[in-house]
Amino acid sequence: QVQLVESGGGLVQAGGSLRLSCAASGRTFSSYALGWFRQTPGKEREFVAAIRWSGDSTYYADSVKGRFTISRDNAKNTVYLQMNSLKPEDTAVYYCAASRATMAAEAGEYDFWGQGTQVTVSS
Secondary structure (H helix, E strand, O other): OOEEEEEOOEEEEOOOOEEEEEEEEOOOHHHOEEEEEEEOOOOOOEEEEEEOOOOOOEEEOOOOOOOEEEEEEOOOOEEEEEEOOOOHHHOEEEEEEEEOOOOOOOHHHOOEEOOOEEEEEEO
């Protein structure tokens, strides 16, 4: 069992930056792939980024590639999402998730989810 709690969301102007954090509980945190998703009202949850359990492999949605960076610190049981050059279309609730798979980009492959944190980018 893994419990996830996101933080770091907020309001930022276009072009600005935010760093999201996701703190996890559970002794097996380091064995899970971790991902970030986002969702806006009326739309399906959208994949943003994922990182392998070891941290040596990452994968990004085309819409955030070059602007967002996912990283993890297994010693702190935390995964991060550094978001730079933010755009109004990045506005969403951001969720972190944990998967037993080696790497996963589909929401259905994730086993545990956080409660989400709101990110709002103003134009």
